Amino acid sequence: MILQFKVQIKYTKPTVLRRLQVEDQTTFNDFHKVLQIAFDWEDSHLHGYQMKKVEGRSVNDVSIGLDDGEEFGLLQFSQFDELEEKLADWFLMERDKGIYTYDFGDNWEHEIVLEKILQPKENVFYPHCLKAVEIAPEEDSRGMEEWREPVEMNELTSQVNEKLKPLTKLPKSQLEDSNVWKQLIEKMKELNAATPWSWIYDDQVFIVEDPITKEKLFVSVLGGAGQEFGLAVYIGQEGYRSLKNIMENKMSTDELVLVQRSILASFVDRGELESDDYSLLKKLGMSFRGKKQWPQFRSFKPGDYPWSIDEEEVRLLVVAIEQTLVMLRKVKAGLMVPVFLEDEEFFARVLLNDGTWGDDSISVREIEVNSRQTELELYISEIELKRVKNLPANNMLVEFDVFHMMLPVQPVPDARPYFPLMVVAMDAQEGLAIHQNMYEGKNRAEIIQLGFIEMMMVLGNIPSEVWVKEETYKLLQPLLKKIKVNVVQVEELQQVDQLKAFLIEMNR
Numbered sequence: 001m002i003l004q005f006k007v008q009i010k011y012t013k014p015t016v017l018r019r020l021q022v023e024d025q026t027t028f029n030d031f032h033k034v035l036q037i038a039f040d041w042e043d044s045h046l047h048g049y050q051m052k053k054v055e056g057r058s059v060n061d062v063s064i065g066l067d068d069g070e071e072f073g074l075l076q077f078s079q080f081d082e083l084e085e086k087l088a089d090w091f092l093m094e095r096d097k098g099i100y101t102y103d104f105g106d107n108w109e110h111e112i113v114l115e116k117i118l119q120p121k122e123n124v125f126y127p128h129c130l131k132a133v134e135i136a137p138e139e140d141s142r143g144m145e146e147w148r149e150p151v152e153m154n155e156l157t158s159q160v161n162e163k164l165k166p167l168t169k170l171p172k173s174q175l176e177d178s179n180v181w182k183q184l185i186e187k188m189k190e191l192n193a194a195t196p197w198s199w200i201y202d203d204q205v206f207i208v209e210d211p212i213t214k215e216k217l218f219v220s221v222l223g224g225a226g227q228e229f230g231l232a233v234y235i236g237q238e239g240y241r242s243l244k245n246i247m248e249n250k251m252s253t254d255e256l257v258l259v260q261r262s263i264l265a266s267f268v269d270r271g272e273l274e275s276d277d278y279s280l281l282k283k284l285g286m287s288f289r290g291k292k293q294w295p296q297f298r299s300f301k302p303g304d305y306p307w308s309i310d311e312e313e314v315r316l317l318v319v320a321i322e323q324t325l326v327m328l329r330k331v332k333a334g335l336m337v338p339v340f341l342e343d344e345e346f347f348a349r350v351l352l353n354d355g356t357w358g359d360d361s362i363s364v365r366e367i368e369v370n371s372r373q374t375e376l377e378l379y380i381s382e383i384e385l386k387r388v389k390n391l392p393a394n395n396m397l398v399e400f401d402v403f404h405m406m407l408p409v410q411p412v413p414d415a416r417p418y419f420p421l422m423v424v425a426m427d428a429q430e431g432l433a434i435h436q437n438m439y440e441g442k443n444r445a446e447i448i449q450l451g452f453i454e455m456m457m458v459l460g461n462i463p464s465e466v467w468v469k470e471e472t473y474k475l476l477q478p479l480l481k482k483i484k485v486n487v488v489q490v491e492e493l494q495q496v497d498q499l500k501a502f503l504i505e506m507n508r
Contacts, residue, residue: 001212002126003087004116007035007100009136010109013381015446018160019131021118024091026127028064028082030167034127035100035110037163039136045103049082051090053097064090094213094236106140117213118312125168129160153440154412180314182284187321188295191231192267196328197223202232203247204337207348207362208323210316216348216367218243219320220340222266229292230266233320238302240367247341254504257306258404258419263313264298265321272296276308302444305408305417323349323357330359378478379446384453385482391456396463397428399493400455401472402448405438406504423451426495428467433499434459445475452476456485467493 001024008017018038022031028049036043048065052058064080090098091114100110120126135151151159201224208217215236220243223229234243242260245251251259269291273281277296281287288294297317299309309317327349331337337347346367348360401424408417421444425435435455439447456462466487468476473489480487 001088002118002120003091003114004118004130005091006111006113006115007038008111008113009039010111011381012137013383014134015379016134016136017131018129018133019115020127020129021124022087022127023120024086024088024117026087028085028087029066031087032082032100034164034167035102037167038129038132038160039110040163041102041108041136042139044139045105047100047102048104049098049100051098053095054090055092055096094215103139108136116312119315121311125165127164127167129157129164132156132160180311180318181280184297184314184318184321185281185284185286185295187318187325188265188267190325191265191321192229192293194325194328195223196221196324197229199328199331200224200337201339203340203342205243205340205346206327206337207346208233208320209348209350209360210319211351216240216362217316217320218346219324221324228266230264231317231321231324232262232264233316234260234262235316236261237370242300242302243340254406257300259302260300261302262300263309263317263320264300265317266296266298267292268294268296270294303404303418303421305410305419307416326357376445376475376478378482379443379449380453380479380482388453388456388462388483392461394459394461394463396459396461398434398455398463398466399426399428399496400424400452400466400468401493401496402444402451403500409440411440421447423447423454424496424499425451425455426493426499428495431495431498444471448472448475449479452479469493 002021003024003026004019004021006017006019008015016039018035020034020038022034026034032047033043035041048063051062051064054062062079064082064085066082090096094114094116096114098112100112102108102110131153133153133156135156200221202220202222205218205220208219209215210217217236218234218240220232220234222232234240238261242256242262245259246256270288273294273296277294281294297309297313299307299313301307327335327337327347335347338345344364346362346364348362349357350360352358402421403424404419405422406419408419410417421439423435423437423439424433426432427434435451435458437451437454439451452466462485464486466485467490468487469491470489473487476487
């Protein structure tokens with residue numbers, strides 16, 4: 001398996017991070033070599049690891065380092081030898097976290113967060129850098145306000161991958177071994193023949209637990225209305241929140257496309273296929289006849305343009321369809337699938353300890369609690385916090401919001417386009433724009449916090465009240481614990497909503 005990490009140097013401004021993919025059997029010592037190359041360090045100082053979260057639970061005083069008899073720094077506390085410990089032993093679930101400290105004098109702390117557990121991709125060399133943001137500070141500088149030459153993100157990413165080449169190897173493609181694409185098409189044929197939409201409505205949502213990552217997949221059968229036939233699979237907590245937004249009908253279609261995390265497997269007419277869809281089926285030697293018979297697949301990720309599914313999403317769909325077919329047999333035998341937003345439990349298919357699949361019941365309350373427990377981070381440096389604290393107050397009422405622009409950008413040819421985020425602050429009384437800025441990143445919490453700080457720096461003071469919507473209020477909490485700003489949660493932002501409507505109309 002492949003582990004995808006976000007590695008970010010703490011306490012630096014601007015943010016310095018690398019998004020890295022490495023094999024799960026990599027030792028911590030070999031990962032140290034990857035990190036040295038990724039951040040362009042010189043490996044001339046001591047280093048060590050401390051685990052902070054393992055298998056979803058916080059841990060304390062767990063250190064991993066070199067057992068070489070040193071008696072200073074972290075090494076004297078190291079409980080585990082990094083030459084023997086493997087990443088897969090400690091990073092078991094998404095959001096498991098550790099700290100890699102390099103140079104115990106300057107104390108460069110790198111926060112390591114496991115983002116995804118993936119199948120290896122065909123023709124991708126690992127370790128692989130997906131994203132490199134900003135050059136790391138010079139060693140022995142402590143990063144104190146030194147000037148760093150700006151480097152464009154894609155260029156820097158390419159440079160990192162070039163330097164990683166001596167460490168890379170091409171893993172054998174599991175996609176090639178199992179021909180999982182063909183398996184998916186065959187499963188789609190079974191799904192179509194079973195006509196689950198004749199037995200289940202789209203609001204009878206059930207759970208399939210991914211046997212590898214243990215992430216919950218929320219599955220909805222489409223077709224009860226006789227318009228769109230197939231399966232929608234909402235992935236993890238992010239998927240659950242987007243499914244809830246859809247079912248509660250609180251967002252426009254455009255907004256739903258921008259925020260949902262799901263995979264759509266549908267049956268369409270031949271004329272609805274795009275060239276890539278048809279080429280895939282032709283390559284597999286597949287052909288279909290009749291209306292709503294051609295399989296089509298789409299990936300939805302928050303902030304990204306709808307796109308073709310990747311190999312990991314293929315695997316998830318195969319699992320979801322297999323268990324949907326099992327569940328359908330149970331429905332025909334009398335099982336009543338609970339209705340989303342009405343019933344208090346989900347019907348679930350889970351992999352048992354003996355390796356077989358079984359039925360389970362998972363409460364809506366448990367899902368809701370887990371959805372609210374997403375860890376919130378502070379992305380603002382102490383220097384910026386100090387600057388804001390020194391600003392005077394005024395009597396202005398401000399509406400503050402962040403939203404996606406409906407103009408997708410594609411900085412890398414053939415890569416998946418994304419919708420940039422715009423931060424807007426409006427004078428609530430005068431209706432004038434106080435501050436607006438567009439951001440290329442996808443980390444909504446980071447962008448909201450940065451935009452909030454920038455708004456006050458542009459104003460040169462702290463407003464008497466700042467009105468925000470529920471999600472923005474939540475993501476601002478780590479920042480609001482550090483600075484005194486009167487932020488009020490409201491249902492709607494009249495001035496901002498008028499601006500958004502204008503921008504949408506302009507871009508049609």
